[in-house]
Amino acid sequence: MDVLGHFNYWVAIALAMVGLYAVTARGHLIKKLIGLSLFQTSVFLLFISIGKVSGGTAPIIAEGFTVYSNPLTHVLILTAIVVSVATLAVGLALTVAIKRTYGTEEDDEIEALDRAEDEQ
Amino acid sequence: MLLVFVLATGIAAVWLRNLLASAMLLGIYSLLMAALWVVLDAVDVAFTEAAVGAGLTTALMLFAIWLTGRQEKPPVRKPWFPLAGALITGGLLIFGTIDMPKFGDPQAPAQVHVAPYYLENAEAQTGVPNVVTSVLASYRGFDTLGEVTVVFTAGMGVVVLLGGLRRRRRTDET
Amino acid sequence: MKDYFVLRVMAKLLIPFILLFGFYVQMHGDYGPGGGFQAGVIIAAALILYAIVFDVGPARRVAPMWMLVALSCIGVLLYASVGVATMMAGGQFLEYGVLAHDPAHGNHLGILIIEIGVGVAVAAAMLMIYFSFAGRR
Structure with a gap:
């Protein structure tokens, strides 16, 4: 098996797992959002790695170049980055709103407060 | 590196x-x-x-x-379960990459499907040398309209979430 | 942060150039890297720099919230109305070829207009998000 040929994919997967770990294991809501954005960028890395052609250049048509990298993946990721910042902003806004309402942003404390409210 | x-x-x-x-x-x-x-x-x-x-x-x-x-705040419980979950998922995903084409392979499926059409025809059909722009705005115009709507909705959502709270607090004070 | 002389002068020097670069990226997106998304974010970044250095109040006077909401609506509607216009001209939704006599020309024109729509909508939405966060203090 070719290690160098798949190294990009493996780094993308490792980043995705770091993100997954942060989302599942960490209790702080902002930390979860950081993990979510790590996961997102790992997907970007996977796509751009798939689109790369060795010896290619950026997909702007110019004389003297014949090999270009795949423009389709670039388009998909370009829009995905802008959407990712939009989702992150909504998530942060929700976190701020939760902090105002509950006074904490750790998910176990929020759960405890919810349960206490249910019992009343 | x-x-x-x-x-x-x-x-x-x-x-x-x-x-x-x-x-x-x-x-x-x-x-x-x-x-x-x-x-x-x-x-x-x-x-x-x-x-x-x-x-x-x-x-x-x-x-x-x-x-x-x-x-x-420091963790209350040891995160063994999420760690194991992440490691197992990662292992399975790496197992999945073994069949993937080599990095930078010009003959990979992603490279021979629709990308050559864009690269060959984009400049003649749209008059725009930057293929990314022409694909973004022209060939995938619907898609981009959707993305802009998402960004717009997110902006509105944040304004409603954070602005609405302020109004409620003001009524509380009065 | 407006007490720091160096920051104030540098911000005032930089902001016009950032704005100019934003417009360049917007209009030159067909030939080099760039386009509506990037230009929108860069223009928003110029105003955010102003808001960080000179406080949020003056920045919000430059771009009040109602204007930002209106601008982001205008951006999205500009994009969609190009699609409607192409339908009126006899094509399909967002088929820019019918906008001019030469399909390639029409495509170029359509791309330019919708990129402006994207840029306006993204810049306004980013500023909306930033101001609602910054206005919470």
């Missing part, structure tokens, strides 16, 4: 308990990612990542942390 740096800053951003440092590391991570995109020929993506990831996201993160609190 860049990949290793990216991985290191990513792990560090999750590892640290100080959220302020975490947010700064995320900014550095984005900037490194932007450099990586240039290396991988995705200049448009690099541009966006540098402007959005390193600039805007960091500013928003800092504001959110400043509004909530900068320290994460």
Whole structure:
């Protein structure tokens, strides 16, 4: 098996797992959002790695170049980055709103407060 | 080399308990990612990542942390279960990559499907040399309309979430 | 942060150039890297720099919230109305070829207009998000 040929994919997967770990294991809501954005960028890395052609250049048509990298993946990721910042902003806004309402942003404390409210 | 740096800053951003440092590391991570995109020929993506990831996201993160609190509390339970879950998923995914085409292979399925059509015809059909722009705006115009709507909705959502609270607090005070 | 002389002068020096670069990226997206998304974020970043250095109040006077909401609506509607216009001209939704006599020309024109729509909508939405966070203090 070719290690160098798949190294990009493996780094993308490792980043995705770091993100997954942060989302599942960490209790702080902002930390979860950081993990979510790590996961997102790992997907970007996977796509751009798939689109790369060795010896290619950026997909702007110019004389003297014949090999270009795949423009389709670039388009998909370009829009995905802008959407990712939009989702992150909504998530942060929700976190701020939760902090105002509950006074904490750790998910176990929020759960405890919810349960206490249910019992009343 | 860049990949290793990216991985290191990513792990560090999750590892640290100080959220302020975490947010700064995320900014550095984005900037490194932007450099990586240039290396991988995705200049448009690099541009966006540098402007959005390193600039805007960091500013928003800092504001959110400043509004909530900068320290994460230490964990109450050992995170063995999520760690095992992540490792198993990662192992399965790596097993899946063994069948993937080699990095940079010109004959990979992704390279021979629809991309050559764009590269050959985009300039003649749209008069725009930057293929990324022409695919973004013309061939996938619907898609981009959807993305703009998402951004617009997110902006409205944040305004409603944070602005609505302020109005309620004002009525409480009076 | 407006007490720091160096920051104030540098911000005042830089902001016009950032804005100019934003417009350049917007209009030059067909030939080099760039386009509506990037330009929108860069223009928003210029105003955010102003807001960080000179406080949020003056920045919000430059771009009040109602204007941002209106601008982001205008951006999205500009994009969609190009699609409607192409339908009126006899094509399909967002088929720019019918906008001019030469299909390639029409495509170029359509791309330019919708990129402006994207840029306006993204810049306004980003500023909306930033101001609602910054206005919470």
